[in-house]
Amino acid sequence: MKIKSDTFIRNPKDLWKGEPEHTEVRDLSPHIGFNQITSDVVNSLENPRPIYWWAIAICIAMVGVGVACEVHQYKTGLGVSNKSNTNVWGVYIASFIFWVGVSHAGTLLSALLHLTHSDWRKSVFRYAEAMTTFALMTAGLFVIVHLGRLWQVYYVMPYPNERGIWPNFQSPLVWDMFVIGTYLTCSSIFLYTGMIPDLAVFRDNIHDGWRKKLYTFLAMGWQGTDRQWRNFRVAYLTLSVYLIILAVSGHSVVSSDFAMSQQPGWHITSFPPYFVVGALYSGNAALITVFIILRYMFRYEEYLNMDVLRKLVRLTFALAMIWTYLHFIEMATVWYGHDQAAKDQLIFKATGVYAGWWWLFNFLAVVCPWVMAFRRWQTNLPVQMVLSLLLNVGMWLERWLIVAPTLGHSHYPWTFDFDQWPSYIQWGILFGSFGWFGLLLLVFCKVFPAVSMYELKELAYARKVELRHAHAEEGHGRPELATKGAH
Amino acid sequence: MSIANLLQNWSRYRDTHPYGGAKPHMGYKWAMAIDMDICTGCNACTVACYAENNLAVVGKEKFLNGKSMHWLRIERYWHDSVEAGDPIELADGKEFKEGKQFHDQGAHFLPMMCQHCEAAPCETVCPVGATNHTQDGINSQIYNRCVGSRYCNANCPYKVRYFNWFNYQDPATENVWPEPLNQQLNPDVTVRSKGVMEKCTFCVQRLRAVMVDARTEERLVREGEVQTACQQACLAGAISFGNMLNPESRISKQWMQQEVNIALDAQPKNKHVGDAVDKRGYRILENLRPYPSVMYLEQVRESAV
C-alpha cells in the first residue's frame, strides 16, 4: 500500500484545515524496506529538488554580506557596529547565545531520546546532530567577531607561553571557551561516529568519483561485523551520555556569563535551567523549520513524515511550556525579591526604550507556541513553518533583551536608557551567520546522509515485525488499525 | 602565574579584597576622597585628565553615540527633579521634595572615575586577566593584554570603563591627534589602539615614578610626594589622594575622620546623627560590595535660606 505523500505546496483552501484524519501515519510505514531506504537516501543526495541550488546560492550571498560587514568592522574598528561605552555588547552576544541554544535541540534528539528509546527520533536526529555542530561553529564565530582585538583571541586559551601568564580562570568567558570547545569537539565526534555505518553504505553504493574516496576514507573500514556493531553501540551510548551532560552544563555556563555578574537582570539564580530549556525550545523550533525544508528539498516525505512532525511539535510545545514557566518564575523571583535594581530593570524592560521589543518577544515566545497545542495545526506545514520561524525570532529577541536592557539600565543612573540601536553592520553579520549555518547544513545534507539509514532500517524492521504480529493475531484486517493504539 | 601555582591554589595569586584576603597591601594602598561640597564642577580635572593620559577627543558624532573617552566625567544631578525620578532619600531618613519650578538649590556635581574597587567586579570576569588588582590597591588595566571582550565594562556598576571603538591614533582614519597635536602626547602613557578597554589608572605613571624613587632611597613614598592629575588641577582642592596605609597622610585621616571603613559595605555612622555635617563620607553603591577606594563627601546645602 502506498501512503499518500504530502506536498509542500498545498491547496490554499486546505491551509488551515490541518491534516485529515485518514492520512494519519506512523513514524515509518511498515511497507518500506531496507533497499528502499538505501536507494531513497542515496538518490536524494544525487538529485535534490532544484530549490536546493537556489538555497545554496542564497546562503552564499548571505555569507558574502556577513563577510563584507565583518571585513569593514575589522578594518575600521568595532565602533562601526554602533555600540557605546554603556551598551558594550549587542547583537553579537545575543546571537552567540541564540546559536548555542539552537545547538541544544540536536543533542536532545540524538542523545537524550536515544537513551529513552524514542524510536520516532530516528529519521530526524541526524540532521539535528549536524545542526548542533554547525550552530556551535556559528556561535564560536560570534565570540570572535565580538572581540575588539579578535586577532588576539588565543590569549583566552591556557597555552604554555613565554610570558608565564594564564587566562583568568575565574572568568565565565574562559569557562565558555572551554565548554563550547568541548561541546563542539564532542558533538562532531558524536555526529561522525553515528554516521560510520551509513558512510559504509554509501561507500558500497557509490562507485566512482571523489565521493567514493571520501566515503571510503570516512567509513574507516566498517564492515558491519558483530564486533564492530557491538563496539559501535557501546561507543555511541557512552558518547550520548557524555553529550547530555555537556549540553546541560554548556548552556548553564553560558548563562553564568550573566548570572555570575552583579548586574540587575543578569544576577538571577534560575538562569541556568532557564537558559537550557530556552535553548531546547528554540532549538526544537529550528528543527521544525529545517524539517520542513529538508523534507521538501530532498524528497524525504516518506521519512520526515507527519507523524514525526507531530511528535516534534508536541515536544516543542512541552518545552515551550516549561520555558514559559521558568520565564515567569524568573520574573516572579525578581518581583518578590528584595533587589530593587533588578525590579527596576524588569520594569524598565516592560516600559522603557525596549518595551516594544519586550512585549513582542513575550507574544512570540509565550503566546505563539499555543498554536502548537491544537492538533489540527500540528501537522500543517505552512503554519508550522511560519510558527517555528516566529518562535525563533521570539527567542532571539529574548536573548537580545537579556543582554541589551541590562547594559542600558543597570546600577548607575548617569548612563541609563541609552537606546543604542545596532547598526547595519551588526545586522549584516547576524544575517550572514544564518547564511553560514544554512550553507554548512545544506552542504552536509547533500554530502552525508541527512537521515540515519541504519536506524531507519532498524525501525523498518521493527515495524515489519509489528505488522507481522498484527497479521498473526488478527488474522486479517488493515495494518493501520493494528498499529493505531501505539500513539 | 604558572602551572605550579595554578595547581596549588590559583585564586591565592590574585590580589583582591585586602582585609581577610590572602595578600595584604604591601606598604601602599592608594585611595581618594572627593568633597562634593566644594567641588564646583568646573571641569579643570577633566581637561587635566585629557592632557595627562592621552585621552582621545572623539568629536560630536561619536560623543552622541556614547563613545566619549573621558576617564573622569563630571556628573551633574538635580536633587529637585521630581519628574525625572523618585524623591531622594537623605541620610537622615527624610525625603527630599523641594523645588518645583526652579533648580533653586543648585546642582550637584559628582566627579566619577574608576573607583578602584578592592573587590572589583571587572577583575574577576576579564577572560585574559588584563585587569587586575595590584599590590598597592589599584585596579590595573593592561592594554596590550586586553582582547576587547568588554566584559569588564558590562560588569562595572559605575560604567567608568571606556572602549576604543576606533583606531583613534591612526592618522589615516580617525586622526584624533593631527600633526602637531600628537607632540603633546604623554610619553609615559601608552596611546591605546583600537579594540582595547581603558579607564582611570589613578595616574599610575606618576605613582610608579615616585615609588621607584622611593625604593631607590629605601623608604616609602611620602605624603604629598605624588598627586594625580585631577587632584593637582582641582581648583577648590576637593580631591585628595594618597596612601591609606600611611597614618600621617591626609587621605587616611580623612577616611578615619569620616568613619568610612574600606572593608565594610555599610558604614555604621548612625550614632553621629547630631554631628551630621562633619560625617559626610560615603562610597557610591557600597552595598554592592565592590569596596571602592574613592570616598565621596556629601554635598551640603544650608537650610536657613
Add this chain to the structure above:
Amino acid sequence: MIENNFNRRDFLKVLGWGGAAVALSACGNTSVEDGTEFVTAHSTEGMPEYAIPGVYVHFNSTCAQCDSGCSIVGRVREGRVLKLEGNPESPINKGKICGLGQAGLQAHYNPDRITQPMLRKGDQGETITWEQALTLINEQLGGVKGNEVAFLTGGVSGHSGVLLKNYMDALGSANHYAYEAVTPSVVRAANKKSYGVEMPRLHIDKAQVVVSFGADFLGAWVSPVNFTQQYAKFRKGPNGSRGVLIQVESKMTLTGANADRWLCIRPGTEGVYALGLINALGAAGFKVPSAAAAIAKDYTAERVIQETGIPAEHTEKVVALLKERTPSLVLFGSAAEGYAHGSQNAAAITLLNHVLGNVGKTMAAPASVPFPQIAPKVGNRHALHALNDKIAQGNIKVLFTYGSNPVFTSHSSLNFKENLKKVPFKVVLSHYRDETAMEADLVLPLDSVMEDWGSSVPEYMADAAQINIQQALSEKLYPDTRGFGDVLLALLKQRRPTEYGQYEDFYGYLRNAMVQNKAALGGGTASDDMFWQKTVSHGIIKLPAKAASALKTPTATKLAFAAAAADEAYPLHLIPSTSAHMRDGRHANIPWLQESPDPITTVVWDSWVEIHPATAAKLGVVEGDVVEIASRSGAIKVMVYVFKGIHPDAVSVPMGYGHEAMGRYAKNTGQNVFKVLDSVFDKETGELALHETRVKVTKTGQKVKIVKDEGPYGGGQAGKRIALRKTTDKVNLSKEV
C-alpha cells in the same frame, strides 16, 4: 671635553636641530600591536646637562588663556611641553590651573595655526616672508597720517604694552583701542564710582555670606581660579562655620549651580532687588545709613515681589541671614550689568555692600604696580564702537588687530565686517585664520604662548603687586612665526631705529628692561644675570607691598530703573551666557574644550538655547527641537535644552560658538549668538548691553539629537544613593524669621 655653557635661551635655540628627532621619539605614538618605534634613537645633541631624555624639567611661565594672569609650570620633556600645572608661588592661582589654562597646550600644538605670513591676492592668500611683510607695512604706513592708523587689541599689559604705546607714539596715532567682547566693564565703572577703584580685592574666604547678583566668579568672572580657591575656604569656614552662597540671577551660571539658594530674578531687576534688600534690612532693624535708606524706601516688599518675582519667604530669609552673619559680600556680574540701566543696577548693588559694611572687610583696595606704563590696559566693548565709527567715516587707512576677533564678536547691527572693507590696509596678527584674519590684507602668524617671551601684569591681583614673566617653554614649532613683542619691536625699528636698534629681539628688550629696574623690582645687589635667572625661574616678581589705600565711602545718589517694557513682538529676553571654556570664542578651536561638557547642561560640540519648561510648554517645544531665535537684528537656529535654571521670561544661548572660520574644530560648531544682539547700550558707560536684546522664539519643526554627557535619564538618580546631599541648619534664623 667641550662643555658649552648653556643657558636656558641657548637650550631652546639648539633644540631645533637636536630636538627634531627627539620630538617624536617618545611620543608613544606607536602601535600597541607591533610596537615598532618610528624613530631611530634618542639624540641629545646640543642639549644641556639638565635636559635628560626621559626626565621632566619644569619651567615657569604665565598663562595667557584669559586675563587672570595665573602663573603656570610647564612640564617639558625632550623639548616638548607636555603638560601645564599651576605655579604655587603665584598668589593668584597658588599652584592650580583651570581647564581653560590646561588647554593652552592645544593652542600651542593646534593643527590649524598659521605658520607663515599671508598676503591677500584677490580672494587668495599668498605666503610671503617676514621681510616682505614688514617692508609692505612700512610702505603702507608711508602715505598715511598718524591718526589714520589704528591698533585694535585685547587687553594688554607688561612690556609689549609699552612697546605698543611707543609704536603708536612713533606713528603719531592715538588710536589704540583695547577691545574685549566679554568683560565686566560696567562693573569696573560702577566700582570706580562707588569704591574708588575699578576692581577691589575680594575676600570671599573671609565672608560668611556671599550674595552674588549674576557674578559667575567660579566660572568666568575676573579671576575664577583665585575665587574658586577662596570659595573652598569660604565653604569650609575659618572656624567651622560654612559660608552661605546666595545667587540672584536669571540664568543659572556655574556659581549659581553651587549656591545654597539660587533665586531666579526677572531679567534686569537686580537693582530693584538690591534696594529691596536694603529696605528690608532697615525694616528688620539693621542699621542702614539714612542716605541709603532714603534711596531704598520706595522699594517695599510688595513692589520687590512684583518686579523681581522672588517670593517673599526667600527674601526674608536672605535678609535675616545677612543681618545675622557678618561680614558678607555682595558681588555682581554680567547678568546685572548687561542692561541699558546696568550702571543703575550696579550702583544699587554697590550701595548694598556699603550698607552691609562689607567695604573694607571683605573688599579691600587692590595693590598696584609702581610702573604705570606696564599696568594693564583692560579692554571694553565701547572701544570697538569708537573704532567702528571712525572706520565708517573712512578715517582709518591702516588697521592692525591683535588678540581679538572683532568680526566674530561684534554684533551684526554694528556692521563691522562691512565697514572693515573701507580700511585700505588691514594687518591681522593672529594664531588662527579666524573671521577677522579672513578679512585681512596681511596676516602675520604669532608665536603661541608656549613659544613666546613676555611680561604681564594682571588686572586682579590677589595679594601684593606682581609682574608675571612669560617664558618660552619650547622651541618654535614653526620657524616663521613671531611673538607679538617681536613684531612690535620690528615695527618700532622702522620708526625709531636708533632707540630700538640695539635690541636683537623682544627677549633682549624684555631682559634689558627688567634688569635696568633691578632695584625697584626687588633684585637687590644680585648681578644682572643672577637677577634675570631668578626672575625667569620663578616666573613671577612680587613687588614690595604698599600700604593699601582705603576704599571710598558711599556716595548715594538717586537711582532709577527703566521698567522693562512689555514687547509684544519679541517677548523674551536673550541672555548670551559666558561659558568658562569658550569665553568670547577665541578658544573654540581647542578640541579639549569642545569635548569637555558645559558644566550645567553637559552639552558638547554645539550651542544650545536654554528654555524654562513653562516657556517650552507654551512654545510647544521639547529638548532637541531646533528653534529660531530672532531679534530685531538677526536670527539664529539653535537646539532647545529645557532647563529649570532660567527665568521663564528669558532664553539663554552661550557665546563663543558658531565660527565660520578659525579651524577644523571651531568651524560650523554651534551658532554665533553675537549675530542677534541688538544695539542697546548702557546709558552711563556706553557699553553694549549684552542682556538687553529681546527675541522671539519660533519652532522650525527640525529636530536633532542633543549631544550631551548627561544621559537620557536626565540627571535623575532613580532612587539610588549616588549623589547625596545633606542639609545643615547651623544658621539659626528662627528668631528672626
Add this chain to the structure above:
Amino acid sequence: MIRYFLSLTVLLAGLFAAATSSADNSTIGDGVAPGANNAAAAAAKEKGGYVADYDDIFKVKGGPEAKPDTEIKPLMWNSVDEVFYDELGPHVEQPIEFPHDRHAGDPNKVNPDGKTGDGINCMYCHTYARRSLTSGIPPLRKCIGCHQNIPSVRDTPRIEKLFEYWDAGKPIPWKKVHDLPDYVRFNHERHIQRFIFKQERPYKEVCGYCHGDVSSMTVARRVKTLSMGFCVNCHKKNHALDNTFTKAGHGPNDCFMCHK
C-alpha cells in the same frame, strides 16, 4: 577535550620542571648570604618618612637562619636558565660602525684587529642610565671631545665620518638596537641604582645581563630576547638588596609596573 588539555599541560610542566630544576644558578643577586646582621636594616628603616611597613615590602630577613627564599617551587619557566633567552637580534646597520670593543673592551686583551680595548665604563657615554628611564646615546660633542685630542686615529674612515657630522652640525642618526615595544617601560635608573650603586656589582655584569658582552662587539647587537618572560623570570627571584645581604626582595610583579 578538557582532559586532554589538562593532561597535556601538566605533562609539559612536569617535563620543564624536571629539565630545569637544577639549572637555577649564576644570576644576579640570587644568593642571600646567611648570618648577616640586622643593623643595616634598622638603619635603613630610619631613613624613610615612616617605616612600619618597610619590612613587609622588602621581606627583611635577619638572624642566622636567613636564607634565600627557597620556597618558590620550580615553576613553569621560572627556573629556565638564561640560555633560554639567548637570541641574537638582527644586524642593525649604523651610520658609523661604532666599535664597542675598542672603547669598552678589556685593556689586557688583544682584539682580533690587533688592538686592545680602553676599558671605558658604559656609563661614561651612556650617561643617563643612572638617572633616567633611558640610558641615552652620547651627544656628538662627547665623541668629539675625546677624539679631537687623539690624533693617532684622526684619519681613519670612521673618525672622518664622525667629524663630517660634527662639521655639518648634525646629530648622528643612530638606530635603536634594543628596541622595546612602546607599551613597555623599562627603567634603567632603578636597575643601575640597585645593582651597581647599592649592591656594588661590576657594571659589566649588570649591564651585560640584558645587553650581553657589548665590550666584545663592534656594533652592538641584541643578544637576549628582552621578552616579557626574560624580565619576569628575573623579577620572580629573590635578590639581595644590598651588599650586606641582609635583605632580599624580588622585583615588582604587577603588570602596571611596566605597562601603563
